[in-house]
Amino acid sequence: MQKISPLRSSIEAFNKFKATRANKAQTAQNAGQAASTNPFGIAFKGTVIQMDVFEKKSQNEETKQVSPSLKEKLAQAGKLLSSARVATINKFSTLKANAVAFGNKIKENSINAINKVREFGNQKVDFDFFKYNVSNLVNQPIGSLESMLAAELQGA
Amino acid sequence: MNNRKVKNIIEALGRHKDADSIRVLNELGTNCPIDEIREMTSKALIRKNTKEALEIMIVNKGKGINDLSARVAMCAINELLALKDKQEALEILENTINSETEKEVQDTARSVKALMSFSA
Structure with missing residues (x-):
């Protein structure tokens, strides 16, 4: 039977620990990527919008001459701008829906009031x-x- | 009975310029078994401050200042005391004291006249 030295056993244990930690890190990274697909939680007409949607080919061609770091920055800014635009559109659509609901409510109330007045008109007060x-x-x-x-x- | 309606009708009769309103108040109001109605009628008749109305309230037994209800009688006396022009009321009281009516009525008229003289 082979005798295992304490040094070797500790090295093996360390390697195992290292492998486990790498695995865990990989899993966490995947989860993080999944979570960041919709960082703003924006939906447009029922579809979840991702930042990639806002990438433009023409824009990419234009920025070819620019240095890579600046190009990335511009792309990022463009994405953010588009996200903000969609958020604003969502906000306006919500406001519009609320205004329409309010208008409908007023209309119903007016109709009810008119009906009541008509009922009173029929009675002899x-x-x-x-x-x-x-x-x-x-x-x-x-x-x-x-x-x-x-x-x-x-x-x- | 709607109290507000009755009150308004009696008040309207009291303010009415037609002399027949005194007859209506005398027939319906002063003969009513309800104290409150007689009280309102007494006020309305005395506020008219006419000879005919005041005579009903002063000379008749069981009406106005001679009412069996102390509350109604006191209300009528208060109304007489509150009159601005007491001349007519004093004359009728004087006539009642000197006339040959019941002693009870004469005594009441004397007391009211004394009160009115003091308050004048």
């Missing part, structure tokens, strides 16, 4: 308050006042 107002009663003949008072006292 007795304006008791004005009929039995003192200034109005004073102008009425004594006979009608007498009958009114008699009717009220009879009901008592």
